[in-house]
Amino acid sequence: MASESGPGAENSETRTAILDATQQIMLEEGYAAVSSRRVAERAGVNSALVYYYFGAMDDLFIATFRRGADRTFRRQAEALSSEQPLWALWETIHDIPHTALTMEFVALANHRKAIRSEITQSSQRFRKMHLEAASTILEGRHARPDVPSPEALILLMSSVSRFLLMEEAFGLSTGHAEMIAHVERLLREIEGERHAGP
Amino acid sequence: MASESGPGAENSETRTAILDATQQIMLEEGYAAVSSRRVAERAGVNSALVYYYFGAMDDLFIATFRRGADRTFRRQAEALSSEQPLWALWETIHDIPHTALTMEFVALANHRKAIRSEITQSSQRFRKMHLEAASTILEGRHARPDVPSPEALILLMSSVSRFLLMEEAFGLSTGHAEMIAHVERLLREIEGERHAGP
DNA sequence: GTCTATACCGAGATAGAC
DNA sequence: GTCTATCTCGGTATAGAC
Numbered sequence: 001m002a003s004e005s006g007p008g009a010e011n012s013e014t015r016t017a018i019l020d021a022t023q024q025i026m027l028e029e030g031y032a033a034v035s036s037r038r039v040a041e042r043a044g045v046n047s048a049l050v051y052y053y054f055g056a057m058d059d060l061f062i063a064t065f066r067r068g069a070d071r072t073f074r075r076q077a078e079a080l081s082s083e084q085p086l087w088a089l090w091e092t093i094h095d096i097p098h099t100a101l102t103m104e105f106v107a108l109a110n111h112r113k114a115i116r117s118e119i120t121q122s123s124q125r126f127r128k129m130h131l132e133a134a135s136t137i138l139e140g141r142h143a144r145p146d147v148p149s150p151e152a153l154i155l156l157m158s159s160v161s162r163f164l165l166m167e168e169a170f171g172l173s174t175g176h177a178e179m180i181a182h183v184e185r186l187l188r189e190i191e192g193e194r195h196a197g198p
Numbered sequence: 199m200a201s202e203s204g205p206g207a208e209n210s211e212t213r214t215a216i217l218d219a220t221q222q223i224m225l226e227e228g229y230a231a232v233s234s235r236r237v238a239e240r241a242g243v244n245s246a247l248v249y250y251y252f253g254a255m256d257d258l259f260i261a262t263f264r265r266g267a268d269r270t271f272r273r274q275a276e277a278l279s280s281e282q283p284l285w286a287l288w289e290t291i292h293d294i295p296h297t298a299l300t301m302e303f304v305a306l307a308n309h310r311k312a313i314r315s316e317i318t319q320s321s322q323r324f325r326k327m328h329l330e331a332a333s334t335i336l337e338g339r340h341a342r343p344d345v346p347s348p349e350a351l352i353l354l355m356s357s358v359s360r361f362l363l364m365e366e367a368f369g370l371s372t373g374h375a376e377m378i379a380h381v382e383r384l385l386r387e388i389e390g391e392r393h394a395g396p
Numbered sequence: 397g398t399c400t401a402t403a404c405c406g407a408g409a410t411a412g413a414c
Numbered sequence: 415g416t417c418t419a420t421c422t423c424g425g426t427a428t429a430g431a432c
Contacts, residue, residue, distance in 0.1 A: 012397090014397080014398090029308070029309045030305065030306075030308035030309040031305075032230050032309060033309055035424075035425055035426080036425080036426065036427080037424075037425075037426095038424095045398080045399095046398060046399055046400085047426095048398075048399070048400085048427090048428085049397080049398065049399085051426085051427065051428080052397075052398080056426085056427085057425095057426075057427095103304075103305070104305070104308070106301075106305075106364065107228065107229075107301065107302070107304075107305030108228075109368070110227070110228035110302070111227045111228040111230060111231055116368065119368060120368045120369055120370060123365070123368065123370055124370065124372070127370070127372050127373065128372075131372070131373065145344065146343065146344040148376075148380045149376045149379075149380070150376075151372075151373030151375075151376035151377060152373070152376045152377045152379070152380035154373060155358070155361070155362070155373050155374070155376070155377035156354075156358070156377065156380070158361060159357040159358045159360070159361035159362070159377075160353065160354070160357045160358075162357070162361060163353070163356060163357035163360060163361065164353070164357070166304065167321070170307070170314065170317060170318045170321065171318055172318060172321055172322065172325070174322070174325050174326075174329070174349075175325065175329065175349030175350070175352060175353050176353070177349075178346075178347045178349035178350045178353070179349060179350045179353035179354065179357075181347075181350070182346045182347070182350035182354070210415090212415080212416090233406075233407060233408080234407080234408065234409080235406075235407075235408095243416080243417095244416060244417055244418085245408095246409090246410085246416075246417070246418085247415080247416065247417085249408085249409065249410080250415075250416080254408080254409085255407095255408070255409095
């Protein structure tokens with residue numbers, strides 16, 4: 001794997017510091033602000049170490065993406081095995097930092113093919129998990145006209161969540177409450193009233 | 199206005215060529231590939247002319263954004279005054295190049311405040327137009343439980359459209375057909391079967 | 397592993413000739 | 415209005431000392 005280039009030590013402190021710095025800069029200033037010098041400065045190390053550990057900037061981006069995606073995948077898998085899987089997923093999906101980071105990678109992917117295929121694979125993995133869960137939950141219930149198919153439900157939740165978070169980042173909120181109410185009315189019909197917070 | 203800096207001539211061929219080049223590069227390679235030199239090369243002019251016409255790169259980005267947003271606004275306003283406004287809006291919103299361009303600007307806005315406020319203002323203008331139209335159309339119909347509020351309907355269409363287009367750009371299509379069917383079932387309930395193409 | 401030093405490139409921006 | 419020339423900065427990446 002390209003992201004495992006550099007020394008064998010996968011769990012070096014320096015390596016982690018560089019990944020943390022990369023993620024922070026992407027969240028605060030966007031991916032275009034990520035450079036070997038800025039990352040090194042933020043991590044408190046020398047810029048040559050970025051190349052020592054990751055080879056090239058593309059590999060640094062990919063390693064950062066994978067670390068974040070793996071964390072989110074575990075959190076969502078946990079949510080989906082709770083008592084109210086759809087409610088829990090809905091809350092997990094609303095994670096602001098993760099969505100912001102994902103959108104930076106999506107933008108980055110427009111002109112970096114290695115990142116692009118990484119995101120594609122990851123997205124398919126998430127979609128698969130979501131659909132398996134939703135299919136089980138909705139089993140036999142799809143007769144009712146106002147309950148969407150598992151596919152529509154998952155894509156509805158994903159689309160709305162990401163779009164609203166994106167708009168919030170711009171200070172926009174017109175109609176958000178009504179949109180959320182619409183989704184949550186659906187969740188209530190399927191899983192009943194939400195019991196406890198996360 | 200910052201975007202009107204440079205010579206008084208708003209309709210110069212060179213100016214248009216620079217805007218066209220900027221837009222093309224953003225679509226093909228992402229905003230990070232936009233530089234005065236690359237734009238000038240693509241437009242077939244000298245790079246100093248970019249600064250002569252637009253002052254700074256930020257102003258070039260803003261001018262490019264405004265030109266695209268104004269075009270789209272006119273097209274959507276036209277769609278909303280047709281016989282089946284929601285169907286027409288749904289089709290117009292699915293414009294692939296415009297969505298791709300918008301997403302580049304959204305990514306760009308993360309670290310350029312001038313762009314950010316430009317997008318915010320533009321989005322509010324679109325939302326306002328959409329909501330006024332949807333409110334008129336749904337007037338009195340919101341009693342039915344499976345028809346969403348005007349706000350939810352507009353945000354649903356906007357969210358889903360953008361999300362699906364984004365995924366398509368990555369080669370993802372799992373569940374898309376079902377999601378589209380869900381939205382269009384809603385449109386059929388409100389406006390009936392779609393009559394003619396755009 | 398970590399550093400210094402450096403090669404090389406392309407970015408934004410401006411001055412001034414034509 | 416359009417060009418050449420140039421300044422300055424910060425980027426990627428590598429060689430090599432410690």
